[in-house]
Amino acid sequence: MHTSSLTCALIPFQGFLGSLESSSHSCLQWRNPKRTCSQKASKPYITAQLELKPPPYPLNSLEPHMSRETLEYHWGKHHRGYVETLNKQIIGTELDGMALEDIIILTYNRGDPFPAFNSAAQIWNHDFFWESMKPGGGGKPTGNLLQLIERDFGSYKEFVKEFKLAASTQFGSGWAWLAYKANRLDVGNSINPRPSEEDKKLVIVKTPNAVNPLVWDYSPLLTIDVWEVLIHSMTHQIF
């Protein structure tokens, strides 16, 4: 889960989610019935600045698979940019100080995203992406995860094949995910796919741009960041 540190300051309150306050989303009750609207504003409003979370390993430790230069650019520039943009977008709004996951769900707005969605989801996705890798990692998992993979995909080999296929067929930038799809009949998010034979199973899904499986209340387990690599590398060289 997201663990970025926060720094706080007092600023005047500005409304942001007024149009949503009358909807079931305003208290996020469909995600967490025990949660209250304690973050509703009273002046002065406490703002919390998200900070860029460092990668969980040295920037050169994924070589030769991912170079230090790629990490410096992808984490140090792109990921940092999402954090800086989101802080500007949410300062003084009802989103300020919320958990990143809640910002993602709220700003997804049932498939009609607010501008802050892209920044928030890309921060979460990249945090999760860095955690999906480690120096010397890879290979076949063990234990319960392997059992579930074999149950739901037939074999580890077939899972790898389907996962790669999902990533390679995502048009443009996006993500491929291994996720657990629970059967959540009580979820109030109308975007959540209808119950199906994939309930209570591992699933492979691909998502465009910043979208991630949290918006459907799935539990992500592994991800691949699908870059438009040529564009990124050309941009890097030009600028």
Ligand SMILES: [Fe+2]
């Ligand atoms: Fe990325």
